[in-house]
Amino acid sequence: xxxxxxxxxxxxxxxxxxxxxxxxxxxxxxxxxxxxxxxxxxxxxxxxxxxxxxxxxxxxxxxxxxxxxxxxxxxxxxxxxxxxxxxxxxxxxxxxxxxxxxxxxxxxxxxxxxxxxxxxxxxxxxxxxxxxxxxxxxxxxxxxxxxxxxxxxxxxxxxxxxxxxxxxxxxxxxxxxxxxxxxxxxxxxxxxxxxxxxxxxxxxxxxxxxxxxxxxxxxxxxxxxxxxxxxxxxxxxxxxxxxxxxxxxxxxxxxxxxxxx
Ligand code: NAD
Numbered sequence: 001x002x003x004x005x006x007x008x009x010x011x012x013x014x015x016x017x018x019x020x021x022x023x024x025x026x027x028x029x030x031x032x033x034x035x036x037x038x039x040x041x042x043x044x045x046x047x048x049x050x051x052x053x054x055x056x057x058x059x060x061x062x063x064x065x066x067x068x069x070x071x072x073x074x075x076x077x078x079x080x081x082x083x084x085x086x087x088x089x090x091x092x093x094x095x096x097x098x099x100x101x102x103x104x105x106x107x108x109x110x111x112x113x114x115x116x117x118x119x120x121x122x123x124x125x126x127x128x129x130x131x132x133x134x135x136x137x138x139x140x141x142x143x144x145x146x147x148x149x150x151x152x153x154x155x156x157x158x159x160x161x162x163x164x165x166x167x168x169x170x171x172x173x174x175x176x177x178x179x180x181x182x183x184x185x186x187x188x189x190x191x192x193x194x195x196x197x198x199x200x201x202x203x204x205x206x207x208x209x210x211x212x213x214x215x216x217x218x219x220x221x222x223x224x225x226x227x228x229x230x231x232x233x234x235x236x237x238x239x240x241x242x243x244x245x246x247x248x249x250x251x252x253x254x255x256x257x258x259x260x261x
Contacts, residue, residue: 003133003178005236008033011079013071015062015119016089018045020191021139021184024224025086026053028232037075040089062089062115065122072122082126084235087119088139088184092193097152105153112157120168127179134179135235138165142187142245166255169240180238184231187245188221220245 012029016022017038030036030053038053039060040046050057056078060071075082091111094104116138127134141158143151165183172179227244234242240256 003238005133005238007083007232007236009035010083011035011037011075011081012084012086013037013039013075013082013123014086014088015039015060015068015071015115016139017086018042018049018057020193021186021189021224021227022086022088023049023053024189024226024228025088025137025231026055026228027225028228029084030055032232034084035079037071037078039071062087062118063110065118068115068118068122072126076126081130082123083130083133084135084137085119085123085127086137086139086184086231087116088137089115090139090193093151093154095150100153105156108153109157112154113160116161116164120164124179128177130178132178135238136165136168136179136181137184137231137235137242138181139184139186140165142185142243144185166240180235182231182234182239182242184227184242185244186222186227187243189227189244190221190223 007029010033012026012034014022014025014029014036017026017036018040019042022038022040026036026038026049036053036055037058038046038049038055039058039062040049041059041061043059046057046059058071058074061067072082089111091108094100094108119138120136123136127136138161140162141154143155144159144162147155162183162185165181169181172181222244227242230242230244
């Protein structure tokens, strides 16, 4: 469906916006002329980032559907509409599958998968109200294509996010919707994600040292601002994927070609 994207005066909401990639997304949408709302569970980091960027910060826990609905209501109350939602909040690696408890799986999937699902439930109806365009951006990960040892629940959640975003894009297109969906697949990006290990429920034998981070070691780390600029451009074009580390692009593009066939 062809559409014209004008960012000035529109609103972008970014979950996990207090840090790392989310903060980079917020900066990029701000620079493109959007109003920006950042949402995060970390109240102190949220307040600092909102102050630094000069944007509205709304304390949100993406694992709680009511909290995400309240975020959508607040953004609409403040700005009248939302054109972009970046379901980006996420937590990091955990360790080998054999050492994980069910609580570890549930915690990771609650944030990384259900956090995205709650975002879709709350924001899709809002985006569909626009008479011009709207875009969902869901953060998956390149680890889906090169799954390193130690990232079982992480890769499971991110693979699900990639799959549901592809399905959503196809459904929106089939319905002739002016809303599009993009999967963001970052490779290694400078952020605080390793710190999120501290908050995992099970503090058993598994630790970051057990996780094979060779995926990160082999590839140049990007800055969140680079990722933000790529995403803004992808939203402009309604690209189905943003693959931050170009060497993997053909694989994602093949997937999309198959999807369209
Ligand atoms: P980060 O830790 O710097 O930022 C993640 C933010 O999400 C934090 O501010 C954190 O407080 C917030 N968050 C965590 N749980 C939340 C919850 N329940 N509700 C609301 N906010 C919550 O990490 P990042 O690397 O910028 O991560 C952003 C996204 O990018 C994540 O989905 C991550 O999986 C993905 N990703 C990152 C990389 C990388 O190399 N940094 C690579 C691939 C994918």
